[in-house]
Amino acid sequence: xxTISTAYSASIFDVERFRRDFPILQREVYGRPLVYxxxxxTTQKPLPVLQTIERxxxxxxxxxxxxxxxxxxxxxxxxxxxxxxxxxxxxxxHSHEVIFTAGxxxxxxxxxxxxxxxxxxxxxxxxxxxMEHHSxxxxxxxxxQRKGAHxxxxxxxxxxxLNLDQLATLMGKRTKLLAITHVSNTxxxxxxxxxxxxxxxxxxxxxxxxxxxxIKHGKVDVQHLDAxxxxxxGHKIYGPTGIGVLYGxxxxxxxxxxxxxxxxxxxxxxxERTTYNELPFKFEAGTSNYIGAAGLAAALxxxxxxxxxxxxxxxxxxxxxxxxxxxxIEGVRIIGNAEHKTAIVSFVQQxxxxxxxxxxxxxxxxxxxxxxxxxxxxxxxxxxxxxxxxSFAFYNTMAEVDRLVEAVQxxxxxxx
Ligand code: PLP
Numbered sequence: 285x286x287t288i289s290t291a292y293s294a295s296i297f298d299v300e301r302f303r304r305d306f307p308i309l310q311r312e313v314y315g316r317p318l319v320y321x322x323x324x325x326t327t328q329k330p331l332p333v334l335q336t337i338e339r340x341x342x343x344x345x346x347x348x349x350x351x352x353x354x355x356x357x358x359x360x361x362x363x364x365x366x367x368x369x370x371x372x373x374x375x376x377x378h379s380h381e382v383i384f385t386a387g388x389x390x391x392x393x394x395x396x397x398x399x400x401x402x403x404x405x406x407x408x409x410x411x412x413x414x415m416e417h418h419s420x421x422x423x424x425x426x427x428x429q430r431k432g433a434h435x436x437x438x439x440x441x442x443x444x445x446l447n448l449d450q451l452a453t454l455m456g457k458r459t460k461l462l463a464i465t466h467v468s469n470t471x472x473x474x475x476x477x478x479x480x481x482x483x484x485x486x487x488x489x490x491x492x493x494x495x496x497x498x499i500k501h502g503k504v505d506v507q508h509l510d511a512x513x514x515x516x517x518g519h520k521i522y523g524p525t526g527i528g529v530l531y532g533x534x535x536x537x538x539x540x541x542x543x544x545x546x547x548x549x550x551x552x553x554x555x556e557r558t559t560y561n562e563l564p565f566k567f568e569a570g571t572s573n574y575i576g577a578a579g580l581a582a583a584l585x586x587x588x589x590x591x592x593x594x595x596x597x598x599x600x601x602x603x604x605x606x607x608x609x610x611x612x613i614e615g616v617r618i619i620g621n622a623e624h625k626t627a628i629v630s631f632v633q634q635x636x637x638x639x640x641x642x643x644x645x646x647x648x649x650x651x652x653x654x655x656x657x658x659x660x661x662x663x664x665x666x667x668x669x670x671x672x673x674x675s676f677a678f679y680n681t682m683a684e685v686d687r688l689v690e691a692v693q694x695x696x697x698x699x700x
Contacts, residue, residue, distance in 0.1 A: 297598045302590060303679050305330040316649030319684045324469050324497060324628055324675030325653055326519045329583070333523060336582035340575045348574045349548055349565075363574040366581035367564070373584045374514065375505040376531055380563040383530040383537070384572050388496040389419040391515035391530035392463075394567060395492050396423035398540040399461065399513075403490075406432035409459045411489075413438045413446055413475070414665060415468045418658045420494040424463050433460075440665070444471035444620035448479055455487040462491045466498025466514075470659045470673065471620030472603070472628035474501060481510050490536065496520055500587070500677075501626045502596040506531050518576060522677075523583030527576030530567070537563050544569040595678035599627035602676045602685055609689040613696060619663075619671050627676035630657075633692065636699045638670045644695040645672070650688050 303309050306328045311318050320328060340362065346355035348363045364379075371379045385391045404410070410424045414437050428435050436454050440446050451462075462484045467474050477498075481491045490512040495504060499516035506514050513536070518527040532540075542549050542560055546569035551559040560566045587595070606629050610616050615634035633641055642654035655670040656663045663670055674688055 297591075297594050297678075299598065299679060299681050302330075303681075305332070305586075306679055307331070307334070309679060313649045313651075314647055319650040319680075319687045321674040321676060321680065321684070321688060322651045322653050323677040323680075324520075324657070324673060326525070327500070327522045327677050328679070329524065329579075330522055330586050332586050333579050333582045337524060337575055337579045340578050345575070347571055359574055362578045363572065366574075366577035369581035369584055370529055373504075373588065374529075374531055375507050377507060378534055381531055381534055381537065383532065383564045383567045384577050385515075385528045385530050385567075386526055386573065387517040387519070387528035388494060388515045389517075389528075391513075391528055392420050392492065392494060393423045394530055394543045395513050395515075395532070396427045398543045398567070399490070399492075399536065400427040400431065402540050404431050404433050404460050407458055408433040409436050409456060410434070411436045411438055411451075411454050411459060411462045413464050414440050415444070415446070415471060415473065415659065415662045416463065416465055417469055417494060417496065418660070419496070420463050420465055420492070421661070424461075434458075438462075438464075440471075440473070442666075444468065444473045444622045446473075446475055446480075448476060448483065451480060451483050452487070455484070455489055459487060459489045462489055463494070464491065465494040465496075466504075467501050467626045467628075468620065468659070468662070469497045469628065469675075470630055470657045470662045470671065471622065472625040472630070473620060473622040474498075474624045474626050476624075477511070478509050481512075485510065497626065497628070500592075500595075503592045512536055518580035518583060521580075521583055522587055523580035524576045527573045527580050529580075534563065537567070542566050542569070546570040548572070590678060596626075598678050599676045599680075602680055602682065603627040603629060605682055606674060606676070606685045606688065609685060610692060613689070613693055615696060616692065619666055619668070628673060629675075630671035630673045631692075632668060632671055633696060633699075636695060638668075638672045640699060641672045641692065641695045644698055645688070645691045648687070648691040648694060650691045652688070 346359045348360040370382045484491045492513040493511045495516040500521045514531040519525040549569040619630040638654040653673045
């Protein structure tokens with residue numbers, strides 16, 4: 285099925301060769317070659333992913349876990365194979381610790397509801413960091429409201445870093461869970477989650493890691509991290525939209541009640557009462573996105589063949605170059621200067637609204653994101669209306685960084 289990716293174990297990181305796997309990167313916008321620097325929002329899809337989805341629709345499609353017929357059996361096999369691929373990619377101990385969801389947001393909501401129902405009571409506390417995406421903040425606010433629990437905030441400094449010493453001071457007898465992003469989608473900060481998890485566990489606190497950005501920052505090993513929960517979306521790691529993963533330790537998942545009711549999550553149903561299916565199906569009510577799951581598995585296979593470490597090293601080079609070049613432009617201020625950063629550079633231009641910079645860049649064929657990036661408290665920390673955010677993937681090039689810098693210079697001239 286994946287005919288292309290195995291060719292990519294070369295020791296030299298051959299960006300041009302990888303780019304040929306991404307049809308969309310060949311297109312133009314406004315008569316210029318597209319420079320796609322909005323990878324924090326979603327990544328583009330390589331041919332093996334697109335081919336997997338097409339092949340599934342053309343040759344296999346049937347609903348999973350339900351039919352006795354051949355296609356349904358094949359569909360189910362592909363779906364469970366995809367689960368095994370995810371398990372192996374994140375090094376989960378058991379395949380039933382991998383729950384397929386619609387995405388990172390759905391995964392976090394699942395935990396906020398099911399873990400929240402089982403373990404969070406009036407007067408308990410949940411800790412979130414100040415740099416969370418709304419997806420890893422709002423579900424916890426909602427839980428606290430529902431349960432009469434309290435939200436405590438782990439603040440970051442002006443570099444965009446969290447101080448581990450402060451974490452222990454936030455933990456008390458009533459703390460039930462720490463919700464923390466692996467990588468900030470606005471500041472690019474790579475958080476010291478392994479240490480944070482260790483501290484939390486010393487206090488008997490469970491940890492929900494939002495891995496929406498972290499999943500494509502090198503290799504993730506959930507057992508090594510000792511994360512209780514790790515959530516991510518397929519579309520941010522070169523896979524399809526509408527599919528995501530919740531990894532959860534068996535010890536938690538088995539004690540949590542189901543969140544949504546429906547087909548597939550049940551063992552027996554009478555008009556009076558229902559017993560629930562075993563893990564992972566207990567948390568997969570209704571028809572799962574089985575084709576999306578196969579697409580996600582193809583994406584993980586592809587990315588593994590590219591080499592997560594080599595990809596990350598290349599992205600870090602792009603980050604360094606972009607940071608250095610943008611800083612040469614008068615009036616540009618980089619937001620988020622953590623020592624340990626991923627390939628996300630947020631900035632503002634003196635006297636220019638981020639939205640205007642984004643519009644001018646767009647007209648020059650450079651796609652970036654502007655605004656608060658669903659992290660309003662993060663941009664509020666800096667007293668800003670938003671930032672311009674360029675976020676890189678392994679298929680971006682130094683020449684594209686030059687196009688970004690040139691466009692930002694142009695924006696400065698046009699608005700002077
Ligand atoms: N968390 C972080 C850090 C993100 O960057 C995002 C998306 O931008 C999400 C959560 C939500 O992901 P999704 O919209 O795919 O559920």
